[in-house]
Amino acid sequence: MTIETTLKNLILQSFSSLYHEVLKPEDIKLELTNKDHIGDFTFVVFPFLRISKQKPEETATNIGNVVKSNCSDIASFNVIKGFLNFELSTGYWLNFLKQNIANGDFGKVTDGAGKKVMVEYSSPNTNKPLHLGHVRNNLLGFSVSQILKFAGYEVVKANLINDRGIHICKSMLAWQLYGNGETPESSGMKGDHLAGKYYVLFDQYYREEIKNLIDTGLTEEDAKKEAPLIKKAQEMLLKWEAGDTETIALWKTMNGWVYAGFEKTYNRMGVSFDNYYYESNTYLLGKDCVNEGLQKGVFVKDPDGSVWIDLTADGLDRKIVLRADGTSVYITQDIGTAQLKYDETKMDKSVYVVGNEQDYHFKVLKLILQKLGKPYSDGVYHLSYGMVDLPSGKMKSREGTVVDADELMEDMHATAKQITEELGKTEGFLESQLEVLYETIAMGALKYFLLKVDPVKRMLFNPEESIDFHGNTGPFIQYTHARICSILRNITTTPVVTTEANLHPAEQELLNTISLFPSKISDAAEEYNPALIANYMFETAKAFNRLYHDVSILGELDEQLKQNRLAICTITANTLKQGMNLLGIVVPERM
RNA sequence: GGUCCGGUAGCUCAGUUGGAUAGAGCAACAGAUUUCUAAUCUGUGGGUCGGGGGUUCGAAUCCCUUCCGGAUCACCA
Numbered sequence: 113m114t115i116e117t118t119l120k121n122l123i124l125q126s127f128s129s130l131y132h133e134v135l136k137p138e139d140i141k142l143e144l145t146n147k148d149h150i151g152d153f154t155f156v157v158f159p160f161l162r163i164s165k166q167k168p169e170e171t172a173t174n175i176g177n178v179v180k181s182n183c184s185d186i187a188s189f190n191v192i193k194g195f196l197n198f199e200l201s202t203g204y205w206l207n208f209l210k211q212n213i214a215n216g217d218f219g220k221v222t223d224g225a226g227k228k229v230m231v232e233y234s235s236p237n238t239n240k241p242l243h244l245g246h247v248r249n250n251l252l253g254f255s256v257s258q259i260l261k262f263a264g265y266e267v268v269k270a271n272l273i274n275d276r277g278i279h280i281c282k283s284m285l286a287w288q289l290y291g292n293g294e295t296p297e298s299s300g301m302k303g304d305h306l307a308g309k310y311y312v313l314f315d316q317y318y319r320e321e322i323k324n325l326i327d328t329g330l331t332e333e334d335a336k337k338e339a340p341l342i343k344k345a346q347e348m349l350l351k352w353e354a355g356d357t358e359t360i361a362l363w364k365t366m367n368g369w370v371y372a373g374f375e376k377t378y379n380r381m382g383v384s385f386d387n388y389y390y391e392s393n394t395y396l397l398g399k400d401c402v403n404e405g406l407q408k409g410v411f412v413k414d415p416d417g418s419v420w421i422d423l424t425a426d427g428l429d430r431k432i433v434l435r436a437d438g439t440s441v442y443i444t445q446d447i448g449t450a451q452l453k454y455d456e457t458k459m460d461k462s463v464y465v466v467g468n469e470q471d472y473h474f475k476v477l478k479l480i481l482q483k484l485g486k487p488y489s490d491g492v493y494h495l496s497y498g499m500v501d502l503p504s505g506k507m508k509s510r511e512g513t514v515v516d517a518d519e520l521m522e523d524m525h526a527t528a529k530q531i532t533e534e535l536g537k538t539e540g541f542l543e544s545q546l547e548v549l550y551e552t553i554a555m556g557a558l559k560y561f562l563l564k565v566d567p568v569k570r571m572l573f574n575p576e577e578s579i580d581f582h583g584n585t586g587p588f589i590q591y592t593h594a595r596i597c598s599i600l601r602n603i604t605t606t607p608v609v610t611t612e613a614n615l616h617p618a619e620q621e622l623l624n625t626i627s628l629f630p631s632k633i634s635d636a637a638e639e640y641n642p643a644l645i646a647n648y649m650f651e652t653a654k655a656f657n658r659l660y661h662d663v664s665i666l667g668e669l670d671e672q673l674k675q676n677r678l679a680i681c682t683i684t685a686n687t688l689k690q691g692m693n694l695l696g697i698v699v700p701e702r703m
Numbered sequence: 704g705g706u707c708c709g710g711u712a713g714c715u716c717a718g719u720u721g722g723a724u725a726g727a728g729c730a731a732c733a734g735a736u737u738u739c740u741a742a743u744c745u746g747u748g749g750g751u752c753g754g755g756g757g758u759u760c761g762a763a764u765c766c767c768u769u770c771c772g773g774a775u776c777a778c779c780a
Contacts (some may be wrong), residue, residue, distance in 0.1 A: 141720080632719095
């Protein structure tokens with residue numbers, strides 16, 4: 113039983129003995145004591161004055177007395193107005209330390225035991241390389257997967273690749289027309305960048321054609337439809353759908369280049385997948401579900417043969433789910449893919465990491481699945497995240513303001529190298545070790561920067577200023593870990609904790625922070641929010657740095673105190689390492 | 704126009720789901736180590752929690768209203 117439930121039970125007990133009132137456990141709320149006051153847990157008595165029929169101070173004092181006399185872990189309590197603050201004993205904290213020092217799994221919870229969750233993220237198009245927006249997506253998806261695993265879930269990471277459609281044909285066509293047989297090998301370009309180059313080229317020539325057509329008197333709308341290039345691209349899509357050998361061969365070749373490129377980017381980012389789904393396989397799915405919906409009366413067929421769902425009663429609109437010619441639309445595919453996922457994995461929950469511009473779409477998807485009575489529908493969760501803006505505004509590929517993922521990582525690496533060298537921290541490292549270190553720091557800075565912000569928020573990325581190495585940053589936490597490691601390198605055995613000893617206030621505060629780790633995991637898993645972990649890591653690192661500054665660890669003369677302090681170092685290092693791992697960030701032992 | 708999301712210090716963000724005097728980092732300024740890594744620590748200044756109502760012992764948090772920014776309401780994906 114945790115100390116929190118013990119306290120709650122005792123508070124319940126005191127209500128019944130003092131005021132003859134039987135309350136339920138969920139009526140009792142325990143909070144962490146505000147930093148400005150003495151104590152660890154606070155019980156607010158204001159809501160219970162009607163029961164006690166006493167003044168707030170009186171009520172709190174009476175309850176405090178009952179609880180304290182029945183719990184040896186409480187050192188003292190104090191009452192300020194209606195706030196009853198309990199202070200835990202030093203012995204309690206040292207016991208906590210003793211029990212968890214050798215526990216490598218400290219922080220793990222069992223919230224998701226026996227449950228399976230699928231996390232779909234990344235989901236790129238194969239016509240251009242990944243950019244900053246994808247980076248946020250990938251890091252969120254990977255981190256959420258890590259967190260859910262740590263919270264006891266069985267996790268399947270999925271990537272649904274958008275590998276077909278008119279946009280893919282655009283790069284293919286442009287390559288055919290202007291490529292002169294260029295390949296990643298011949299050009300030395302990464303495959304995804306090569307495909308992207310031709311996608312951009314298509315757009316250039318296409319816009320030129322539109323302009324010329326407008327000059328001959330066409331409206332812009334007509335010009336966009338009549339331009340020879342777009343017509344050719346549409347022809348190509350038809351050929352692809354008909355299975356034309358030549359087109360399919362080109363498609364396979366170019367997609368192959370792109371996948372090889374993506375793989376490198378994913379590897380460098382440290383993200384990975386268990387299942388891959390390809391739209392070229394799934395874009396025809398969902399029609400069975402449409403029929404099922406028609407039979408159940410969830411969908412209706414219009415006179416022209418198109419199939420619809422009326423969601424006006426749910427505050428949404430009437431949505432098409434199948435065209436009159438029987439072909440699929442976006443939502444049809446997603447219904448089908450959801451079913452496919454369930455057939456394959458029987459997941460309880462299904463998380464989609466997709467930008468917030470699709471909030472509406474996923475609301476519709478979930479609603480449809482619920483109306484179809486799908487067992488997995490309640491577990492559908494859209495992890496919606498805000499756009500990453502630049503100081504100049506939105507990222508726009510046409511204006512060339514897109515921040516490319518590969519370039520970004522390369523720049524970060526260079527910055528990490530420069531700063532490390534400036535600080536003169538390169539001594540004692542081999543050249544090869546330094547390259548690894550720069551990469552670790554660079555990725556730590558980038559990942560932490562993107563993950564520490566609540567996903568729902570839009571965020572600003574300023575290439576010049578944003579990524580810092582001081583304060584609330586990845587490198588700060590990495591540095592803290594490295595500092596601890598340099599202390600722990602001096603010992604060879606696990607420190608022995610003595611529970612009869614004193615604790616320095618900074619030690620107590622750090623232990624207090626560390627003890628919150630499991631509940632932070634539960635919160636982050638429940639809310640699918642890595643930012644909670646990131647900010648918690650910062651709190652932990654700060655608490656350690658304060659301790660590090662205030663007391664000597666290796667220089668402590670009292671052997672028992674020294675052992676306890678080393679134990680605190682051990683559990684802190686472990687917590688930082690585990691927590692950062694949940695963000696996909698590696699913490700170095702030296703830096 | 705309807706719907707959804709956001710608005711907290713000069714900047715970037717927290718705020719434990721209604722609690723105590725609203726917190727961090729950056730930037731600015733002032734300090735700290737003959738010591739286990741100064742990518743550290745301590746302090747100072749900086750606030751109409753977008754505005755206005757309401758609910759109650761108590762509101763950044765809940766309700767109403769209004770302003771600003773963004774998204775979305777495609778037989779595109």
